[in-house]
Amino acid sequence: MNIPEDRRYSKTHEWVKLEGDVATVGISDFAQESLGDVVYVELPESGRQVAAGEAVAVIESVKTASDVYAPLAGEVVEVNESLADEPELVNGDPYGGGWLFRLRVSRPAEFESLLDASAYAKVIEEEE
């Protein structure tokens, strides 16, 4: 299972990469594998204020529909428009081209409270 160390994770299987006060959010390799082939991604509107833990996106796969939660509080500043035509990017490139949305985070320091790669690996282990 691929868990890059250059970012942080949530227990609900989102990854977060922080650059300045802008956080890019996607779902982990484990999450995309569990969901199966993704057929549709519903993304939030730019400008929306979200709380940490709030459901902000929905990923539909051939198996199920699953909420994606905002790992940090902030304002949605950009969404990955290419997922409208190519939702399969979430499966093929979860940590790159399959990113979901970007947040301008209210409190960048909270990034440190998210799970690092080894802590997230333990979360997966417990789930399996």
Add this chain to the structure above:
Amino acid sequence: MKGDFPTLFERSRSGRRGTRPPSVGDVDLAAMLGADNMRSEPARLPELDELSVVRHYTNLSRRQVGVDTSFYPLGSCTMKYNPRASEAAAALFTELHPYQDPESVQGALQIIYELQEYLAEITGMDAVTLQPAAGAHGELTGMMLIRAYHESRGEGEQRRVVLVPDSAHGSNPASSMMAGFVVREIPSGADGEVDLNELRAALGPEVAAIMLTNPNTLGLFERKILELIDAAHQQGVQLYYDGANLNAIMGWARPGDMGFDVIHLNLHKTFSTPHGGGGPGSGPVGAKAHLAPFLPVPTVKREGERYLFDYDRPQTIGRMRSFYGNFGVMVRAYTYIRMLGAAGLKRSSALAVLNANYLRKKLKDAGYIIPHDRLCKHEFVAQPPAGLHALDVAKALLDYGYHPPTIYFPLIVKEALMIEPTETESQETLDEYVTVMAEIARRGQEDPDWISHTPYSTPVRRLDEVSANRHPRLRWKPEE
């Protein structure tokens, strides 16, 4: 039987005919029907001879897997046998018209009235509408009743949240949203039941209702149901019962007695009317007295020996369906109830539970994992043995002539196989099924390549589910 199967439109040949209807003669159709209703060009109907049509549908039906051809343990769907007697009864009513004078259809109204009464008695509710066309439509109706109730008390703006467990049928949150509520999910406990503490913590003045099914989608009876409902009622929260799983408790326990305020039933599940292929279904809604003023109109009432439509419900949420609901389905359910009687309905639930537990135990012996391994109700959730996927087991079952169980649901169990045998299956059928499931497990583990390419014997093999979801072609269109 293999391969492509042309539609009637593709089989059409210009000018070909079966029977030829008589000419309308010298009638001025435009004057009779209204000029606006006349076609400017003929409808593009397929043109075929009678034998071709017969062969088309006969061959299509031979591709069908249904409860009439094989064991169909599709969890939460209650695919029990649909008695031919119910069909015969329904056929007696096919010439009625909904615009007929009620005086001329007293027998039909009597059936509607008595079915309302029977369903109220079976569920422990005070009033029933038979209007909703199917289960999710019943859910929407029920949630609209709850909304109207809160509004009548001046709490409509305040109570906007509906609590739904994470094991719920997907239609529950969808119906709540349709009725204008916001959905909040309640996690299940490790025992598979609603976590009472989580639920208590989620209750508040903003909560309008809780939607539950009992037994839940794991087939487990919610043992803390009375405490749970009591806690909700103390906060003014209404309880909605999703009747999809009523087949487990019919005649043994009544949702109304547990404290539920509103309930929908699926006549096409519990009361053995046909379902699948798009219906029609029927999703009657039962309500306690305090919600009855909001029921859709009309219901049918009795005055002396006469039955009549009752529109006198000033606080009604309105009509939920044209005319009076799917009447043919009502006749079948009515016939089923009258054939079985109170004792028979109770016994059918007992046998449904017995069959589910028998299968649960036998599949466990065959190597399947039972994550919540305790006495279940009418269904249970299993997982395939190590290394196998629910999807592959489902596809392999097709090669053995069985309809697969529900898979990947409920969402709280990974690789879920949700199995509901119903009371209509014999021990021999269940034993044969277990033998096949054991063989699939053994062969699949020995030969992963074999199972990952099943099915081999069906007209089409693995379907492209991604394309089907992304680019659904819902009807045939002529090539322009």
